[in-house]
Amino acid sequence: MAGNEESSTKQKKSKGKSKFQSVDIIRDNQPLKFRQISTNNNLEEEPQFEDNDAEWEEGCIQYSSFDNNGNNDKDIKGVTVEFDALPESPKKKRIRRVTAEDKEYAELVHKAHLLCLIARGRLIDAACDDPLIQAALLSLLPPHLLKISETSQLTANALTPIISWFHQNFHVKGLDSAEKPFHSALTSALEAHGGSPEEVAALSVVLFRALNLTTRFVSVLDVASLKPDHDVDELPYFESRRHRKGIFSSSTLMVSGMSTGASLSKSSTANGKNILGTFVKRENLSTDIQVKDSLESNQLKHSDQTIGETQNSSEDDKRPKRKGDLEFEMQLQMAMSSTALIAPERKLEASTSDSPSSPLHSCSPFKKLKRIAEESSSSSQAISTAFGSRKVGAPLYWAEVYCSGENMTGKWVHIDAVNAIVDGELKVEAAAAACKKSLRYVVAFAGHGAKDVTRRYCAKWYKISPHRVFSEWWNAVLSSLKELELRATSGVVPLHQCGMKSTDIMGEKSKHLNQGCASGKSSFAENYVNFDKEHQKFAISSSSIDNRGALEDIELATRALTEPLPTNQQAYRNHPLYAIEKWLTKYQILHPKGPVLGLCSGHTVYPRSCVQTLHTKERWLREGLQVKENEPPSKVVKSNSRKRSGQAVEIDEFSETGSDGVVSLFGKWQTEPLRLPPAVDGIVPKNERGQVDVWSEKCLPPGTVHLRFPRLVPVAKRLGINFAPAMVGFEFRNGRSVPVYEGIVVCTEFKEVILEAYAEEEQRRHEEEIRKEERQALSRWYQLLSSMVIRQRLNNTYVYNQESETVAVPFKTEKKTCADITNLNEITEPCQEKVCATKIIGSDMLTQDHEHVFLTDDESFDEDSMTRSKRCRCGVSIQVEEL
DNA sequence: ATGGTGCACTAACCTTTGCATAGC
DNA sequence: GGCTATGCTTTGGTTAGTGCACCA
Numbered sequence: 001m002a003g004n005e006e007s008s009t010k011q012k013k014s015k016g017k018s019k020f021q022s023v024d025i026i027r028d029n030q031p032l033k034f035r036q037i038s039t040n041n042n043l044e045e046e047p048q049f050e051d052n053d054a055e056w057e058e059g060c061i062q063y064s065s066f067d068n069n070g071n072n073d074k075d076i077k078g079v080t081v082e083f084d085a086l087p088e089s090p091k092k093k094r095i096r097r098v099t100a101e102d103k104e105y106a107e108l109v110h111k112a113h114l115l116c117l118i119a120r121g122r123l124i125d126a127a128c129d130d131p132l133i134q135a136a137l138l139s140l141l142p143p144h145l146l147k148i149s150e151t152s153q154l155t156a157n158a159l160t161p162i163i164s165w166f167h168q169n170f171h172v173k174g175l176d177s178a179e180k181p182f183h184s185a186l187t188s189a190l191e192a193h194g195g196s197p198e199e200v201a202a203l204s205v206v207l208f209r210a211l212n213l214t215t216r217f218v219s220v221l222d223v224a225s226l227k228p229d230h231d232v233d234e235l236p237y238f239e240s241r242r243h244r245k246g247i248f249s250s251s252t253l254m255v256s257g258m259s260t261g262a263s264l265s266k267s268s269t270a271n272g273k274n275i276l277g278t279f280v281k282r283e284n285l286s287t288d289i290q291v292k293d294s295l296e297s298n299q300l301k302h303s304d305q306t307i308g309e310t311q312n313s314s315e316d317d318k319r320p321k322r323k324g325d326l327e328f329e330m331q332l333q334m335a336m337s338s339t340a341l342i343a344p345e346r347k348l349e350a351s352t353s354d355s356p357s358s359p360l361h362s363c364s365p366f367k368k369l370k371r372i373a374e375e376s377s378s379s380s381q382a383i384s385t386a387f388g389s390r391k392v393g394a395p396l397y398w399a400e401v402y403c404s405g406e407n408m409t410g411k412w413v414h415i416d417a418v419n420a421i422v423d424g425e426l427k428v429e430a431a432a433a434a435c436k437k438s439l440r441y442v443v444a445f446a447g448h449g450a451k452d453v454t455r456r457y458c459a460k461w462y463k464i465s466p467h468r469v470f471s472e473w474w475n476a477v478l479s480s481l482k483e484l485e486l487r488a489t490s491g492v493v494p495l496h497q498c499g500m501k502s503t504d505i506m507g508e509k510s511k512h513l514n515q516g517c518a519s520g521k522s523s524f525a526e527n528y529v530n531f532d533k534e535h536q537k538f539a540i541s542s543s544s545i546d547n548r549g550a551l552e553d554i555e556l557a558t559r560a561l562t563e564p565l566p567t568n569q570q571a572y573r574n575h576p577l578y579a580i581e582k583w584l585t586k587y588q589i590l591h592p593k594g595p596v597l598g599l600c601s602g603h604t605v606y607p608r609s610c611v612q613t614l615h616t617k618e619r620w621l622r623e624g625l626q627v628k629e630n631e632p633p634s635k636v637v638k639s640n641s642r643k644r645s646g647q648a649v650e651i652d653e654f655s656e657t658g659s660d661g662v663v664s665l666f667g668k669w670q671t672e673p674l675r676l677p678p679a680v681d682g683i684v685p686k687n688e689r690g691q692v693d694v695w696s697e698k699c700l701p702p703g704t705v706h707l708r709f710p711r712l713v714p715v716a717k718r719l720g721i722n723f724a725p726a727m728v729g730f731e732f733r734n735g736r737s738v739p740v741y742e743g744i745v746v747c748t749e750f751k752e753v754i755l756e757a758y759a760e761e762e763q764r765r766h767e768e769e770i771r772k773e774e775r776q777a778l779s780r781w782y783q784l785l786s787s788m789v790i791r792q793r794l795n796n797t798y799v800y801n802q803e804s805e806t807v808a809v810p811f812k813t814e815k816k817t818c819a820d821i822t823n824l825n826e827i828t829e830p831c832q833e834k835v836c837a838t839k840i841i842g843s844d845m846l847t848q849d850h851e852h853v854f855l856t857d858d859e860s861f862d863e864d865s866m867t868r869s870k871r872c873r874c875g876v877s878i879q880v881e882e883l
Numbered sequence: 884a885t886g887g888t889g890c891a892c893t894a895a896c897c898t899t900t901g902c903a904t905a906g907c
Numbered sequence: 908g909g910c911t912a913t914g915c916t917t918t919g920g921t922t923a924g925t926g927c928a929c930c931a
Contacts, residue, residue: 568889730899732897732899736898736900737900738900
């Protein structure tokens with residue numbers, strides 16, 4: 001290593017990229033240098049130990065520190081260096097970027113997990129259809145509540161008393177019974193009047209179905225992330241696993257069981273809709289919570305376990321608590337108070353008392369909760385779970401009941417029996433967001449089928465759509481399930497009975513649209529035309545709007561296309577509905593440039609449908625399209641293709657300016673179907689490179705055909721047929737693109753001729769190959785046999801003869817059995833007596849029938865090795881060293 | 884203190900049509 | 908001399924993703 005100066009230069013050069021650290025060991029005035037692989041995330045990189053690549057840091061360690069045992073041995077073995085600070089500061093920490101492989105893996109996991117969750121949903125749905133459970137649950141229902149099944153025009157309000165009763169009688173008890181089959185778990189939950197959130201929600205579905213109400217079991221599929229996640233803790237499946245051990249395993253609980261009796265009746269009567277309690281009430285209630293003996297002990301044990309998981313370890317106790325941990329503890333306390341299965345306060349205090357310095361600790365958990373509750377209550381009817389960053393408490397399961405008396409045409413009404421919420425679809429997203437959950441997939445299950453109803457609950461679709469699997473796959477998965485679901489839930493809704501015509505439905509759409517306009521702070525009137533165009537597929541005639549499924553589809557589609565305009569610019573980057581010019585890519589343009597939907601931070605917002613992708617003329621050719629004559633380019637951009645110095649003069653023929661380095665781009669509306677010059681007189685029209693670019697069948701000149709066989713060129717040449725090599729793509733090799741050729745393009749009339757010739761040629765080649773292989777096989781057989789014979793001959797001569805002192809070696813031959821290897825003799829000119837391979841190999845070969853005769857004519861002498869080779873006519877040869 | 888926003892930076896991805904030399 | 912096989916070498920623009928400062 002050179003001096004410090006050089007080292008520091010290297011350090012500067014490798015600023016922020018240090019992979020290794022070196023330490024200079026001063027020993028006998030000769031600095032030694034060694035490196036330590038840092039704890040860099042990029043571990044898969046092979047360390048490069050060339051000096052020019054390595055990044056060195058200097059440090060001095062006294063030699064004596066290595067030699068404290070008095071060992072003067074010059075070799076240093078196993079040096080351990082301890083650094084005061086970590087080799088890399090957080091600032092220098094390199095982020096490991098996700099690779100395509102990571103993404104693919106994550107997507108596979110995501111899909112598999114989705115399928116599992118759908119299967120789970122179907123299982124629950126099937127269990128909810130069980131007549132025994134339905135009957136058992138129905139038997140518990142007070143008689144006056146049974147009347148609801150007689151209601152012809154069911155409304156959400158009519159369901160409130162049932163929800164109230166259910167909520168008073170069935171509570172979330174937190175313990176997840178994932179180990180049990182769901183059917184028996186549901187039975188147990190019914191007996192115990194409570195269970196996991198999933199079971200309680202399912203029981204509510206059972207109840208509604210028992211009352212002959214068209215009901216779906218709705219579940220938020222809390223699926224593993226579609227994108228590779230660096231932080232495994234954030235992965236939902238890890239999350240859920242972790243929380244399954246706790247009281248609130250992917251809980252849906254938002255309001256306590258104890259409190260809701262009062263709050264339910266009050267709020268439900270107050271607004272007739274929302275019977276949600278608030279945390280302010282919870283705070284008051286919590287001070288009066290009575291410990292219930294029997295359940296307490298169990299719960300305490302469990303809470304102890306849960307707390308133990310996060311804090312009971314002595315190491316953890318001493319560690320300063322993270323915010324999330326504290327929040328989790330508060331969550332825990334809330335959970336216990338909510339279910340009236342609370343641990344004694346001293347326990348709670350103990351659980352939070354180990355981080356006195358924590359800012360959160362300075363106020364009591366309930367004060368904190370009160371503050372949060374106040375915040376959440378500031379937004380009208382907000383669901384009071386907005387505490388903590390932990391992903392617990394989010395609503396994951398609920399029911400949807402079809403209320404024919406709602407909304408003129410009937411409506412699927414959200415009913416969260418766990419939290420006693422009726423028609424709270426607009427609040428689900430807020431509740432989920434408060435618990436850091438996104439409603440990526442909300443799926444309704446009925447009749448063994450499933451339907452994606454995410455749109456109903458998710459207003460900000462643009463936020464969740466990047467986290468959903470691509471729609472083609474998802475739609476394909478759900479298509480058959482959707483039919484099943486539709487069959488189970490569809491019912492004819494004659495429009496005339498509802499006094500609603502198709503125009504009214506479109507009026508509804510218009511209303512939604514205008515709502516969207518209002519939120520977008522802009523007039524959308526002119527957008528209606530475009531909107532209507534996009535809705536064409538949903539604009540079903542009055543005659544076809546005859547079932548709930550179709551109506552719901554319209555409703556969901558309307559929601560899909562009337563999302564409010566985002567208020568931040570970045571949301572427009574990949575927004576499926578809206579776009580601003582700022583976030584268009586190099587190859588995108590607005591065409592037509594309008595209508596204007598609104599403004600965002602001074603940027604005009606356009607519909608995403610106006611964004612068109614541009615391509616060069618050549619690129620359009622690949623799509624089987626050509627740019628119309630005299631079309632001016634829609635956009636001229638700087639070329640990013642590398643021009644070699646030798647070909648830099650090449651001028652872009654499409655460029656308006658005519659200068660090099662720019663590319664003209666055209667939109668699809670400027671193209672027409674490709675019209676290539678046809679083949680004339682058996683001549684294939686070729687491009688400037690003397691080939692045909694076969695990106696697709698559309699790219700073939702009329703009258704030509706692409707023959708995708710190897711070794712066709714010599715055949716075509718031999719027949720004198722005009723052809724062109726078919727280039728089918730590129731391969732990136734050695735840092736550059738290399739064209740890939742596959743077969744040739746010939747005129748159609750020569751297709752049969754050339755294929756026949758090709759078949760003959762291939763046949764001939766095949767036969768030739770077989771012959772070649774046979775020759776090789778025989779040659780190898782001959783070599784093998786020869787070597788064996790020689791070996792035996794030598795054994796006989798030098799080993800056997802020691803005993804018998806016989807010079808002549810007997811050798812058995814069998815003429816009759818050697819027919820199989822006649823070719824051997826043809827190749828090698830052997831003796832007339834044919835060697836039987838089977839005999840030689842199977843027997844000792846020591847026979848008395850043949851005596852080798854080594855004629856002097858067949859001898860050869862190698863002067864270098866001073867050996868004489870003698871050959872018998874049977875093919876046996878021996879080498880004799882002359883002394 | 885916290886979360887949202889926007890800018891700046893980074894790394895993955897996409898791009899896309901040789902050349903020199905040795906051996907036969 | 909011509910043909911073929913082999914080895915060499917790895918750009919730079921675009922864009923999605925991430926970190927961080929700033930602000931409400």
